[in-house]
Amino acid sequence: MSGAVVLPQADVVVTKDAPRAWKTPIVMAAFTVVALLWFVLGTGGEEVAFRWSQTRDALQVPDTVLSAKALAIVATVILAIVTVVSAVLVQRRVRVSLWLVVGFGVVWLAALLGQIGQGTTLSIVLLTTGALSLATPLIYGALAGVIGERVGVANIAIEGQLLMGAFLGAVVGSITDSLWAGVLAGMIGGALVSLVLAAFSITYLVDQIIVGVVLNVLVIGITNFFFSAVLSANAQELNFPGTFPKVAIPVLSDIPVIGPTLFDQRITTYLMYVLVPVVWFVLFKTRIGLRIRAVGEHPLAADTVGINVNRTRFWTVTVAGLIAGLGGAVLTLGESNAFVREMSNGQGYIALACVILGRWNPVMAALAALMFGFARNLAVVANQAGSDIPADLIATTPYVVTLIAVAGLIGRAIGPAATGKPYVAGH
Known part of the structure; x- marks a missing residue:
């Protein structure tokens, strides 16, 4: 294999004929300059304290008190070094490791936290637990997006599925006085939206993007109407379902930072922990997953070996809708305790961005x-x-980071080949 030299120490391959991709070091250099101008020159001499433990933790970790200015200087120096290393690797035609990029991001984030928290105490636990809570509905939506696009359907309707799941979860949960009934209703609501998407885009070959956008607008209109006409006047009876309580796992929940973040959560969050690896396993380690991916990549070849392409797409998109509807139910039954107008607030579109950023992998999404x-x-x-x-x-920040990551750090994001393309048997 002429032109390729394997470097066992770095576990990378250098190819003499490969073009140099300078985007990553250029983006890193830009962020390093921002760190210099914003964090180093814009930070005063105050201290910032990072609190790692809560009062009830079995192991108490003392606060970390640092000079915000010193933190900014050290972080900027590290960022500059990583940028230079990245440039050297590109010069040598060595692919920049994802972990190097992640490390760069962590250091930049530490400098940002120092700038934000100068003169105060930042609770790392509140930062991480809040992040996980806000991310949970997004993760359900992203899983729905991964499943739909892996089978060849561009699921633009995730926004509508989340919103319908949130609406029905609140209403049914309030009427039945059962949170689990609300969850089931939310899942069915998401699946119903998916069924409409599947019927028009798979059966009647309507453009998937157009159907998805129309469904989102339709669900917004329907839920807004019922909110104004019905829920507002009967909020106590129809829009007050309650929320799942947090369930602390003994011993594990007492671990500083990790414990309260991961092991003192609602049941819907624990269910998410299970669902992410299950979806990954089904997609990449089972015969069903192989069929799904085959339909999404090359439907004609899948049809040739006896797979019913449209039927596979139909039920797969419906399952994706169930998951998205569950994410919608989390918005009301796991967070806000009530349905409000357009409470999905664009999270379905953010979930699609997560799908692309995660390269259609459930874990990365x-x-x-x-x-x-x-x-x-x-x-x-x-x-x-x-x-x-x-x-x-x-x-x-997340939107800017996504644009930069997709365009500058991750490179071209190419989804399943048949995504968004209707299939007619034999064609």
Whole structure:
């Protein structure tokens, strides 16, 4: 294999004929300059304290108190070093490791937290638990998006599925006085929206993007009408379902930071922990998953070996709708305790961004959703800390990061080949 040299130490392959991809070091250099101008030059001499433990934790970890200015300087130096290393790797035609990119992001985030929290105490537990709570509905939506696109259907209707799940979850949960009935109703609501998407896009070959957008608008109109005409006047009876209580797992929930973040959560969050690896396993380790991916990549070849392409797409999209509807139910039964107008607030579209950022992998899409949840919660924490940085500006961080990551760090995001393309048997 001429032209390729294997470096066992770095576990990478250098190809002499491969073009140099300078996008990653350029993006890193830009963020390093921002860190220098914003964090180093814009940070005063105040200290920032990071609180790692809660009062009830079995193991108490003392607060970490640092100079915000010193933290900014050290972080910027590390960012500069990583940027240089990245440039050297690209010069040598070595692919920049994803872990190097992740490490760069963590250091930049630490500098940002120092700038936000100077003169105050930042609770890491509140930061992480809030992030996970906000990310949970997104993760359900992202899983629905991964499943739908893996089978060849562009599920733009995730927004409508989340909203319908939230609406029916609140109403049915209130009427029956049962949170689990509300969850089931939310899942059915998401599946109903998916069935309409499947009927028009798979059976009648209507453009999937158009159907998805129309369904989102339709669900917004329906839920807004019923909210104004019915729920507002009967909120106590029809729109007060309650929320799932938090369930602490003994011993594990007492571990500092990790315990309250991961093991003192609602049952819907624990269910998410299970669902992410299950979806990954089904898609990549089972015969059913192989069929789903075959239909999404090359439907004609799948049809040739006896797979009913449209039937596979139909039931797969319906299952995706069930999961998205569950995410919608989480919005009301796991967070807000009531349905409000358009409470999905664009999270279905964010879930689609997570699908792309995660490269159509359930685990990576879930991690991307966690990034969005963290950024949203960061805006809340910055506002509470009295930071000079406008909370609305911080709230834009996940969208900017997504654009930069897809265009600059991750490269071209190419989904399943047949996504969005209707299939007619034999063609």
